[in-house]
Amino acid sequence: MATGTEGALGPVMAFALVGGLGVGAQWLAWRLRMPAIVLMLVAGLVVGPGLGLFDPARDIGALMAPIIAIAVAIILFEGGLTLNFHSLADAAPGVRRLVVLGAPLGWLFSALALHYVAGLGWPASAVFGGILIVTGPTVIAPLLRQARLSRRPAQLLQWEAIVNDPVGALAAVLAFEVVIVLESNLTLGAAALDMATGIAVALVLGLLSGWGLSAAFRRALVAEYMKVPVLFAVLLLTFALSDAVLHESGLLAVTVMGIFIANADLPSYAEIRRFKEHATILLVSGVFILLAASMDVDALKMLDWRALGFVLVAIFLARPATVLLSLAFSSVPWRERWLVALTGPRGVVLVAVAGLFGERLTALGLEDGARIGPLAFALVAATVVLHGFTMAPLARWLGLTGAETPGVIVVGGSSWATGFAEALKKAEVPVLIADPNRARLRSAREAGLPTFYGDILSEAAEHSVELVSYGTVVAATDNDAYNTLVATDLGPEFGREHVYQLKRAKQESRRHALPASLGGQPLGAGQSYFELNRLMTEGWRFRSTRLSDEFTRDQWREKNPEAVIFAVVGPNGTPRLVSSEDSPRAGAGSRLIALAPPGEAAQAAAG
Numbered sequence: 001m002a003t004g005t006e007g008a009l010g011p012v013m014a015f016a017l018v019g020g021l022g023v024g025a026q027w028l029a030w031r032l033r034m035p036a037i038v039l040m041l042v043a044g045l046v047v048g049p050g051l052g053l054f055d056p057a058r059d060i061g062a063l064m065a066p067i068i069a070i071a072v073a074i075i076l077f078e079g080g081l082t083l084n085f086h087s088l089a090d091a092a093p094g095v096r097r098l099v100v101l102g103a104p105l106g107w108l109f110s111a112l113a114l115h116y117v118a119g120l121g122w123p124a125s126a127v128f129g130g131i132l133i134v135t136g137p138t139v140i141a142p143l144l145r146q147a148r149l150s151r152r153p154a155q156l157l158q159w160e161a162i163v164n165d166p167v168g169a170l171a172a173v174l175a176f177e178v179v180i181v182l183e184s185n186l187t188l189g190a191a192a193l194d195m196a197t198g199i200a201v202a203l204v205l206g207l208l209s210g211w212g213l214s215a216a217f218r219r220a221l222v223a224e225y226m227k228v229p230v231l232f233a234v235l236l237l238t239f240a241l242s243d244a245v246l247h248e249s250g251l252l253a254v255t256v257m258g259i260f261i262a263n264a265d266l267p268s269y270a271e272i273r274r275f276k277e278h279a280t281i282l283l284v285s286g287v288f289i290l291l292a293a294s295m296d297v298d299a300l301k302m303l304d305w306r307a308l309g310f311v312l313v314a315i316f317l318a319r320p321a322t323v324l325l326s327l328a329f330s331s332v333p334w335r336e337r338w339l340v341a342l343t344g345p346r347g348v349v350l351v352a353v354a355g356l357f358g359e360r361l362t363a364l365g366l367e368d369g370a371r372i373g374p375l376a377f378a379l380v381a382a383t384v385v386l387h388g389f390t391m392a393p394l395a396r397w398l399g400l401t402g403a404e405t406p407g408v409i410v411v412g413g414s415s416w417a418t419g420f421a422e423a424l425k426k427a428e429v430p431v432l433i434a435d436p437n438r439a440r441l442r443s444a445r446e447a448g449l450p451t452f453y454g455d456i457l458s459e460a461a462e463h464s465v466e467l468v469s470y471g472t473v474v475a476a477t478d479n480d481a482y483n484t485l486v487a488t489d490l491g492p493e494f495g496r497e498h499v500y501q502l503k504r505a506k507q508e509s510r511r512h513a514l515p516a517s518l519g520g521q522p523l524g525a526g527q528s529y530f531e532l533n534r535l536m537t538e539g540w541r542f543r544s545t546r547l548s549d550e551f552t553r554d555q556w557r558e559k560n561p562e563a564v565i566f567a568v569v570g571p572n573g574t575p576r577l578v579s580s581e582d583s584p585r586a587g588a589g590s591r592l593i594a595l596a597p598p599g600e601a602a603q604a605a606a607g
Helices: 011-032 036-050 061-081 089-100 101-116 122-131 139-147 151-183 186-217 224-245 248-260 269-294 297-300 305-326 334-341 346-364 369-397 415-427 438-446 457-466 480-494 529-535 555-560 598-606
Strands: 405-413 432-433 451-453 470-475 497-500 541-546 565-567 576-577 593-594
Touching: 011 036, 011 269, 011 438, 036 269, 036 369, 036 593, 061 151, 061 224, 061 248, 061 269, 089 151, 089 305, 089 334, 101 151, 101 305, 101 369, 122 139, 122 151, 122 346, 139 269, 139 369, 151 248, 151 334, 151 346, 186 224, 186 248, 186 470, 224 248, 269 346, 269 457, 269 480, 334 438, 346 369, 346 470, 405 529, 405 576, 415 438, 415 529, 415 541, 415 565, 415 593, 438 451, 470 480, 480 497, 529 593, 541 576
Parallel strands: 405 432, 405 470, 432 451, 470 497
Antiparallel strands: 541 593, 565 576, 565 593
């Protein structure tokens, strides 16, 4: 790869290229249903060491290291924002074991593999082994979205990844301090004092920052439009101050800060977290492209058969041994233990921290330090590709995913909702009816339909309902404002194209009408709650009709001119709800779920 200025892109073009490649890889992965992290890795390697078009050291220069450091800090902070203690539920004992027992066991087994398999000396093995505690929240999040795991194993993997990230960085710091003592005149007591001081400062700064922001936001001391900018400014200041006391302790400080805010019950927490998630998607893709493009051919040539042996031992021996021993004699079911044991992807935090300590060890005169960066990258690449393609099949084989067919949540327990849910269930589509009024769920329970008694937007629903099993939401209560609230709130999670609501009642005055930009797509032919339930009272019923080459949709329509189509279930069992604004295709093998009048209902059933 070129190292001079010839062919340099310049910082502006470099940032544009990184953004385009990162977001483009994520979009393409979504379209192809592939692991996004794999495509980002390939994109970075192609434009970097492959074609030599992009060299971060040449095109970005000295800004690269601080950019990656700040990006990793923001990623870990956003991860901390997801760690609400209420969400732990029955996964808490497993998470505690994976952190308290898993971290030292992982450090030990990784160091042994590095020394005896990869051939590193004990100093480099101890430092790098500490870093390998990190499992990678930057990779876990996309994998969990793709695999659609059940709640508890997803919580185990997510909490372990985020909490152990700063733990791994601090373990590497501890080992590095010991190496400095052995290689210099610094005393062990002085090194221990530096370490303890740095950790204490990180914890105090993280707690104070989280408490200060939470108090300021709750007391309205910060304008709503200023909350995210203030959050970013305090985050960067906390990270910088802690890192100035002890290198890499800033990661601990921002993680603690994020966890504190996540558990502070802030009114604007959802908006803050959503914005942070968007920023993290950009940062993860950008940092991964940068790190992949930074690998040079000479470094990759250092990977030999011993490196391959280390990668295999780390994935198939060290990781499973760490998890299985940590969770031994615990309440975690064996299937979840094996899923966690066989899932240990590494991400940008590992590569960034490993590269930093590799350079420091090399500066101390330890030649093994130069091998840490390539080994870290090899492990990241191997785990990203392996788990990217195997996690979902493994989870399905172990029975730890949501339903194969994405189901439908119907909010509201009316007679229309019960009839619609019964028709979906007969078409083998998972369905759930939610309502905070127990009496309204009576007919659904008598029909044998799954129900949730409570507000679908409540924290109880978040912890009790396996939302990962559902792909569509229908807001169908008698309250237009509440329907709009449900559709607007759940839109970002399910995708606005998968959130529907019944038609809003017409308002005589514009001052009482809700903005059209809020809410979900109008369902069916645009009838309101009261119109649909009136039809049910008049004898209209839902019917499911399978189409074929001999009985097409046009023929069905001729026999059922008044019937209203609400959903089309494809040949693969995937449902697609029908908006009043579209006309979905329905070929042979599809099922039409429609509301038909008494005269047409018999014809629909016969068809």
